[in-house]
Amino acid sequence: LWCYVEQALEQLPPTQRLIVVMAQTFRWSETRIAAYLQAEGEVISPKQVREQLRSSYAQLEAALPDDIRAIYLENHSLNDSPVSVP
Template sequence: MLSIPTFPEANREILRELTDYSDRDLVSLHQLHPEQGKFFTALFCRYGAIVHSVVQHAVESQAQADYLFAIAWRQIFEELARVKLSADSYATNWQNWLIDITGNTIDRIEVPPADRIRYDLEAASPPLRCYLERALDRMPPLSRLIVVMNQSLKWDEHKICAYLQGEGQQIPAASIPHYLAEGYQQLTAAVPEDICDIYLYHRELNIASES
C-alpha cells in the first residue's frame, strides 16, 4: 500500500498564519500577489494529501505516485493564476476543479518506470519546484544552461566547458565557477522571498530532476 507523504513546511510560522484563511481568500491572494508564494503553498499543504490519494490509484509504486503528484501540482500552479470560480458554493467548486485538474494530469501523463524516476519529494516539494522552474524560465539562457548542467547533471566545470565549446561558446573552464555563482544568485533572486524562507532557509538551493 502506498503512503501519503507529510508536508513539514505546513509547520512554518509563515504558513500557520494562514490557517484561518478560506480557500477563496488563498486563491484570490495568490492571483493578486504572484510575487508571493505562501498562498499557493498554503493551498498545497491543505490539499496535498487529497491530491496524492487520487494519483495513487493510477500507479503502482511510491516513486511513480510522488512523480505524478509533482506533475499534477505543477499543472495546478500554471492554471491557478487564471482560473475563475463561481462565488456560489466556492469550496465545492474549488475542490472539484482541483480534482478535475488532477484527473486530467493522470490521463495525459505517461509515467515512467519507477527505476527511471529521480524525483525526490523530500528534496523538492512541489511548490518549491514550481517557483524554481518559473525562476529558471526567467534567467538568461546561458546562465540557466550552466546551472542546470551543474545541478541536475552533476557536471564539473571541465565537462560544462567542453559542452559549451561544442556549441560555439568559447568560455574557459576557469570561468565556469564565476558563471555558476552568478547563475545561482540570479536564480535565488528570482524565487519569491517567502518561498526561500519556507524551503531554503536551512539548506542549499537544489534543483531536483523529475526523471
C-alpha cells in the same frame, strides 16, 4: 517550490540556464561543461562556468518569494551548492 524555480530558470539567459541544468541535473563539472560549450562554439573557461553558476544561483535565489526562501533556504543559500563535481 518547483514552479518558482522553473519560473526563475526561465528568466536566466539561455547559456546560464544550460550551465545550471548541466551542473544540477547531469552533475557535470565546470571543466566538462566548458568543454561541451566550447565544442558548441562558445568561448568559455571552467572558471567562467563557475562564475556563471554562482551568478545564476544568486539570481535564482533572488527570484524566489521571501516566504519560500525562508522555508526552504532558511540556513542555506543556493550558492552553498557544490559547483564542481569530480
